[in-house]
Each structure stands twice: as structure tokens, then as C-alpha cells.
Amino acid sequence: MEFEKKLRFSRRSLLKASALSPLAAQLLPELTNVAYAQNSVPTNFIVFYTYQGNWPDQWASGTGRNFQLSPTLKALEPFKNDLILTKRLFMKSAELSPPGDNSSGHPQGQVHSTTSIGPPSGKPIRDGNPANGPAGPSIDQAIYEDLNAQAGGTKVLKKLTPVDSIQMQILDRSVSPPTQMLGRISYTSTIGASGYAISKPPVQSPDTAWKNLFETYAPGGGGTVAGGTPSNEQLRFAQRKLMLKYAGGQFNSLKSRVSDIYGATTADRLEAHANALNEIEKGLPQLSAGGGTVPDPSGGTTNALCKVPERSTMPNPKVDPVSGMSRASGWWGATKEYMPKLLQLGIACGRTRFAAVQVEDSGFPDVHGWHHDQRKDLTIPFHTDMAAQYANMLKLLKDIPTADGKTMLHNSVVLWCGELGSGATHATNDLHWMVAGQAGGKWEGKTGQLIDYNNQTPHTNLFLSIASAMGAKLTAFGDPRVNPKPLTEF
């Protein structure tokens, strides 16, 4: 079943949407002048991440406003004027890494690509560990944390949107191992005991993405009105809250007994578990005496008319009961289809403004080896598909009109990046990256050009430009030895 068919929109909603673009009409029929019915439209930041780098000669040619997209990037033609292509940036932080950080290629690129910093001093990149291990945050989380702090939030208190950010993975679970490039790209500024930044793992299932984005979403806008009839969704939250309340009570009653049997340290462990349950319970909306839920304390911009599909329509990984392996036939196609649309909906409904979408290469078996084998002929379809997925993301954003008369794409920064420059050499220079969107107008007149940095400019500079466009006041980012400066062209 196609995604659109699973969304349960009323006929009335569809009729109202007739003036919108075809896709928006199917997905978000009632968003016109509503999703962003505010004086200022917030800017969104999406990291679109693909693997295996590029073939530099199969990317784009020319310079400035006179540039041509290669056939590989053909899907981006409709968005040519929304793009700034940054050719040949390089990961200076990776070049500055100590000898111990010798995991060249994918792991090193994965760590430095979004963080511009290597592992903690004297420690290795954790090759093979999905949380590969930079010593600092990724640019998406750094910007989020800065803006959240500016709004009076803290690490716990989310002041921007109900969901701070969403990390998604597009992958094929039917192959084993399920991903070829396991890794994480979002890291918070919270540093673990061993000096590595704590990562935010991506969700691999549309069902989980729905949960993270919409579980606490209360249709009705900005929270809900007490006294109304609670929806089934609201009742389910209330039920979960009750479960946690009574389970949590058991912890309290057992603590002294456990202390008697095992000692205070073990009892503390029990208490820590109880505290975690308590946190979860607090995060769920309260069912008031008259029904409905109390307003969302996070200050989210939930839209009263935003229609969220039922969770039951989301694909779930099927599990092979014999092998225990999570498998799903057609998972690649399912995640390709659902994840971007859920993100579109999540942003349009004011659930979040920050996202990282990792497109694994598992949909193309052998693509990694083909790069090593210099098989351009076999890998071009892979790169063409990656471009098409990026274009699809841009289209989904452009399809949604916003209150300022523009589009969600206009009010976004969508960075397409990855862990390598040239896929054939596996090096971390020659980065062929691009950004899309006008950053809410800050990049108006800047888009529609290709800038060649000739491997003389660290990619960290691009991050500072994005941070500035997003309104973040980052005084430092990444490895200080890089000494980054915002790009003048932005």
C-alpha cells in the first residue's frame, strides 16, 4: 500500500486542499496559512547524509552561476536555483588528527564529517562501533542546542519544538548485516565518561519515527482543550502513564528490601531505574478530569488542523522467528518512501525543526566494493538514486507553503554531505557537497551557484555559515586548530 493511501484524511480535508500542489493536496490538505500562522517562520535544518562520496567528474561542472549538473544529478534540475554547490571542501580536522586516529576512510570520515573533530585525545575512533566517537557535537546538534538555549531551554527543557530533533535511517533490512555503513552522524555536546560525545542513534523504522515525532502530538493545536472528549491516542498516553505509575510504585516499595538483601549500591540502581520510569511518565500528556490533555509544556507549534496518519499504518520490521533476524522484504523502498514524508509532516506540524537523514548504501549491494574496484559504470546508478532521494526531500519541502508566502524549502537549510570525497579513493578531501534552501531568506540571491574551494577551505567553514544563517551564535565549533571562519560567499 502506498504511503498516501494509508493516511486517513477526510473528504472535506481533501476538498479544501485542492488549491495546493498535488502532493501537498494528498498529504497535508489543510496546511495553507496554518502550519506557519505566525509572524515569523522558523528555519529548519536537515542533514541529508549519503555514503561512498562521489565521482568528481560525474557531479557538476562550471563555476559561479554558470554551472551544469551532470546526468547523475539530473533529478536536481528543478531545484538548481535553490542550491549552492560547494565543490572541493576538505576535512581539515581529519588531516590534523593524531597518528592514533588512523582509521582512514569511512570511520574517520564519518566521525569528522558532521563534527569537524576527531576522537578524544589519545583515544581511537571506535572503528566498528556505530557511535564512532568524536570528542564534540555534530553541527545539527550544536545549532539546535544554541537556539534552544537562546530560547531559555536547557539540555532537558525543550523550548523550540516538542521534539528536539529526529534522526532517520533509510536502509535495507532484508540484507544481512542490515547496513553496510553502520554509523552515527548526530552527536550532542554531552560528553561521556571516556571523553566521547554522546550520539543520537537514528531510527530505522517508520513506525519508530512516527512514535518519536507524533506520540505526544495532541491534535487540537498547541496542546488540547481540557473538557473535550479525549481521542483514542490521548487515552493510550493516559494508559501508559498509569502503567508507569503503578510499576514505579513497586520500585519504591522494594527499595529498602533490596537494600537489606544486596546493599545500598544495588538499591541505588533500583532507584535510578525508578527515576527513569518517572521521567518517562512525566513526559506523557496528562488526561485532565474533564477529558482532553493539558497544554503541551514544551511550547511546540502544533497545528490544530495538521492531520497525522494513524501509527498502525506505519510499516514495521518483520522478524524472522527462526533466525531472530529483523528482516523486511522491501524495507529499502518502505523507508525511502516513508521517512522523508514523515519528516515533511513532522516539520509542517511544528514537531521539530532539526533532522538528520542517513541513506545507507545497503539498497545497492556491492556498491562499496565497486568503488574500490573503480567500477564507475556500476556505481553511477547508486549516485543517481542518492541524488533522486535528495531531490525528493527538496520537493517535499517545496510542496508545503508557509505563512510568509514562501515554502518550507525556502525556510530551510538542507545540507547534502557524507563521509568521503571521492568514493574511489576513500579520502576526506575533495568533498562535493551542497546545500539547498534560502535559510528563511538569508541566502536569497546566494543560491543557484557553484563555488569551487579547491581543497583549500575546511568544511568547518560551511558549518559556521549554516549556523549563522540559522541564527545560532556559535563562538567555536569542532577542532580549534582548524580555526574556522564563515564562508564569505554565504
Next chain:
Amino acid sequence: MKRSYKFASFAVSAAVLFAGCSGGESGGTRPDIVDDPIDLPPPDSDEWKRNPTKDLACAEPLTTNTLSSPMQRLSNVEIANSIRALLAGVADPAQIPHVTSLAPESGRFGYTNNVAGQEPTRVFADALEEFAVRSSAAAVSNLAKLGCANTDGSCVGKFVRDFGKRVFRRPLTDVEVGNFQAAYDEARKAPYNFDHAMALETVVGSLFQSPQFVYRIEEGTGDVTENGGKSLSGYDMASRLSYLFWDSMPDADLFAAAERGDLSKTAEIEKQARRLLNDDRSRQAVLTFYNEWLHFDRFSANVSVPVKDRAFFPDFSDAQSEGLKAGFHRTVESAFFDGDHSLEAFFASSRGFVNDDTASIYGVEKPGSKDLVEVQLNAEQRAGIITNAGFMSGLSHGTEGASILRGGFVMDRLLCAPSPPPPEDIVREIPFSQTEAITYRQRVENTAEKGQCASCHMALDAFGFLFENYNPIGAWQDEEQARFKGETFRLPVDSSSTISGTLDLDGAYPNAIPFMKKLAKSEQAAQCLVENWWLWANARTELEEDGCAIVPLTTAFLKSGGDMQELLVELAKSAPFRFRSAAQ
């Protein structure tokens, strides 16, 4: 307590060595190990100078347990298996979440069930909450089968007592019953006004998140022996047995034995242990242990096409990768459950399981089947599970030898004598020769066995060199492929090595085969297996005093002819397993 560091050492040092010695990037996958590396003692610490075998002495065997038994949290597998057992015949199994829905477990302390790595994080609680919610929804899909179909709620009290007893693995107290009755009652009232099914679902979801389910809190009987051992209750013992043999909750037979008070009797414990072993549920549980003991849960990710160098192994396929891994698992299972279950066969048998995809890797005829078929392998090339092609492929890099990785593995996992990690400030590279094509072994000898690395590496590499005959996809090789200035050369393999510093394995060996045959009869290896089973059963890091449990178990194990099934039965019968320390 100090040796706990050593136990975890290989996980870290192997990862470091792997990264450093691969000679190139690796785009492959490894298991989802999300932990930070633990802080280890420095390489020159006295911690590393002790001989675990000699340390494991005990003046006299314990008659009751004075050893620490921590409060165990169910592992992910145990949680999932228990909920499936609770809802067997009640819910559609497809509606119950899979174990992979739970939060990734720590590999920091050797075994995933080690309580030291089971921090009750928010991530864990979140995943369990989701798991419980979805499981409870499945549970109420058929109220009659669940045992509480009266929509007026009159059945709830009895349901809580009956179902709750299975969830908590012991009868509930009246206070506990009252708590869950109150949950039901509140759910039925405003503002919730849930119907009976939804209110009952609330009770089930709450039970599944309760500490009495998630943790094994051993109340005991209150009796303390003269040696300081504390008697376990029958229910405590039922859980110890079921989770050791099945990774799951006790069944009706165990509950009945607990109620009768029979589980305080050695004969009944032995009877139950044999019954549990003969049940199919023990197969997966045993395999889980062997996977973790041998670290195949981590290394199996190396048995994949993206990890292997395509220039050297262009024909290595996904089907071969899957066949090799399945063949390894089938071999472990067969060694434990078939034949004489002996450690000797485990480490030295030349029987193996192949299919049409993997036969060529073993150099045998295709059996004419995609399913695994037991065959006789070349006894001069294969001896037991360690030389299994799937295992050797896992214990490999993508292009070339893995003698450091393999040597570290043998010392740590098979001999319980781990090597210290390399100093942090060294350059972890095994450089190529600038003048000629040489083997990986020669490169290791030219670098790792020089200077400050020599003292550790000479001992460690000696074990690893024995396995030079196994290439990165696990096939036997008399020559290895090596690159030099863009060309590929075939160089003769040297797998001879002299071992020293062990209890009973010292000597010169031409390759891995005679070494494995000797190791199959080694007391040090036998004791190491016992030690690992003991730690697995107790879900904790090792203690100095553990020798008092391990030594007599090893004696019994050797007396049984190294029968691995008998080892488990003896472990279950042993006093340290049947009592817990009263001094905690």
C-alpha cells in the same frame, strides 16, 4: 575484584588492534556496541602479571556459598523469552515485539548479562516501556485465554495472583495484589473510563515493567548456614535454573517443584537440570553463551562481503557469508548436544557442517544441498570449532593475516590469560616493507615484536601465528597473498610456533592442528571454560574467591571426560550455585 578488569581487556584491545593492524580502511559492519571503552590498568601494571590459572586456588571446596550473588537484571533475551512464555497460547507471537526492540546491551564487562554493564538508563527504560506496551496489547487480544474475561472486573484479583505469580516468578504478596487491583480500578474510573480490556491491559503493562519482573530479587528462605551461606527459596532456585538453561522463566514443572520444596534437594536439582537440558529451549540458550564466550557475537560481523578485500576474494558471496556463520552455529550446537558433548570434540573434531555455498571454502565436495550437511573435513586442516572456517573468517581482517587478533583471542578467551592492551602512545600500524614483498607474519615480527611492544607481543603472537594457514574467508592456505608496489605476490605461509608460559600447552607446533588437539585435553583450557560458565551463571565479573567454586567444578568436569553437559549439571548442583552469601 581486581581481575574483573582483565576479563574485559580483550574486547578493548582487540578492537584497538583490529583497527590498527588492518592495513587499510574497512567499510564493514560490527555489532552495535554502544559503550565507551572501559578504563584499563596501564600495561605495566601488576594487574597483568598474575597467572589466572594459578590464582584460582582454593583451600577447600565450599559447602555453601560465601560468594557474592548480585541482583541480576534479566538480559534482553531473557526479557523477550519470558514475555513470550507468559503469553504462549494467549497472544499471536507475531504481535509480541522481537528482542531487538530492546535497548542495545553493554559488551563492556565480558558478557551482556553482567550486572556491571546493566545500567538502568533512560534508553533501557524507554525501550522496555515500549516493549511492555506492545506486549500488553497483544496479551488482551483474547481475554478468555488470558484468564480474565468477566467484563465486570470480578476476575481481576485472581488474575493478578495467577498471572502475576508467573510474571514475578513467585507468589505475590497481598500488598502487591492490592497495587495492581488499584491500577485496574483507577483505569475504570473517570477521567479514564477504560473498558475492561483496556484496564486489564494497563495491569499487564504495569506488571511487565515492575522490578519484580525485570530483576531477579532473591528473597531466600531466611535460613543461614554455619558457613555463612543463605538458603534460596524454591522460587529463587527455579529461576536460577530456568535462566541458566533456557534464558527464560520457569515452566510449570519448575514452579511445582518450587512449591513442593523439592528444589532444596540436590537430586531434584539434578533431575530438573537434565530435563531442562533435554528441552529444545536449552539449545538457543547454550548457543548464546558460546557466542558470547567466543566473541562470535562480535566477530561474526567480519564474516561479510564488504569487509573482505574484493581483489583477493572476488568470489566471496553473501550466501557464503551466511553459510559460514550458520555452519559455525550448527557446529557449536552439535558439539554440545550430540555425541559425547566433550570439550575434546569441541576443540579437536574434524567434523563440520557445510552446504553447496561453503563446501569450496573447506575444500570438500558440494553436498548437493543448500541446507547444512554434516561432513568429514580434512583432519590435517580442521580441528574443532576454532579452526571452523566461519570462526576463522570472523577472526580475520579483510585482506591479510590476523595473528595479533587471533593470538589475543586464544590467550583471553581460551586460556583466561589475557594480554595487556598496547600503550596508548604507540603507533598502531604494521607497516609494509619498503624493499620486498613479505608476509603479514614477517611484518608483525619486524614491528610489533620489536622495542617496547616485544614483551607482550612475542607471547601473544606465538598463539596467533599458529593460525596463519587460515585466510580471511576461513579457507586453508599454504601461501598467502601479499601486495608490494601495486603487485600481488604469493608467499609461503609459516604457521610454526613455540608456546611457553602456559600450564600444560608449552611446546613447539607446526601449525594450529596439533595445538588444538593438545588444547582439547588441556586443564587450563578446561578450567577457562568452567570459569566462563561460572561467570555467565552469576552474571558478574570475577572475584578472587571464585576459585573456590571453579576449582571443584573443573575437577568434576575433567573427571567426566570433559562432558560439557555434565559441567552444567554439576554447576547447577554445586553449593555455590544453590546458596548465596548472607554477608552482602
